[in-house]
Amino acid sequence: MKISVIIPVYNAEKYVSKAVESALQLDEVFEVILVEDKSPDNALQICQELAQKYDQVKLFQHPDQENHGAGASRNLGLEKVTGDFIAFLDADDYFLPNRFTAEKELFKNPKTDGVFNAIGTEYLTEKGKEEFLSNINDNYLLTVNYPAEGNEVFRGLLGLTQKIFGSFFTLDALTIRRSSLESSKLRFNEALRLHQDSDFIMKLAHHCHLKSGIIDQPVAIRGMHDDNRITKIVKYSPQYNQRQFLFWNSLYEWSKTLTLEKDASQHIYLQKKAFELSTKKGLSKTVDLLVTILKNPNILRTKYRFTYTHS
Known part of the structure; x- marks a missing residue:
């Protein structure tokens, strides 16, 4: 497998090195695409150092070098990839050694366009933990409740299956055939500053044949800290x-x-x-x-x- 990993980078100087190196440790990773989005911290310099240190790391910015959000950054990454498969990773998260274990088997079936797995949670700061538990109140493992594929994934995400399908899986745990994504002509909605990932996943589940991989243990870890925007929004506010x-x-x-x-x-x-x-x-x-x-x-x-x- 030749997997391109896209990492949008914003305000992540403390975490991006670990994210990149967690991807590079995996034999399946062909390249890491960093898209730096005019971070207010020192993330750009860290990204430049990573690109100099590792041949597989390629660094990009938006043409105007301004901030455009995660959706636009991922879209830019999609324009730059050259691998046969595409995976995503947030700059404050990281992959585990089993990240692509299921993919190596499931993608042998040409019908499979994408594979999704479970991810775990790590609390990087006490404040991040407090905000996450009070506003998100999710389990340690973000996963679905049972194996599924095809249209059942789309219907499950909408809550229309007889059995409760479970949580949204995240981009960190998703791998897609590049050819399938190009055929669907699907991109991230750049108008959404939040939830563009969920929006993308829902649409992808309709256009492509997705199949569950490892859903009972994490293949990646999401980091919860003070700067997670999603945890600061109180439910039903x-x-x-x-x-x-x-x-x-x-x-x-x-x-x-x-x-x-x-x-x-x-x-x-x-x-x-x-x-x-x-x-x-x-x-x-x-x-x-x-x-x-x-x-x-x-x-x-x-x-x-x-x-x-x-x-």
């Missing part, structure tokens, strides 16, 4: 609701261009509508809610039940 609306609206606009199963398209619409309502205030919010309930009472079965009391 106005900021959380707005971010969720942007995420579901991205999926909704994408779904309008496709012929999805009816329950899938309805679920995406109702989630989008629920968080759209949660961002409104006053009389217009009440009227819009009543109209929506009359048209489709299933709106009350969405996450809106947690947010409708916010004014």
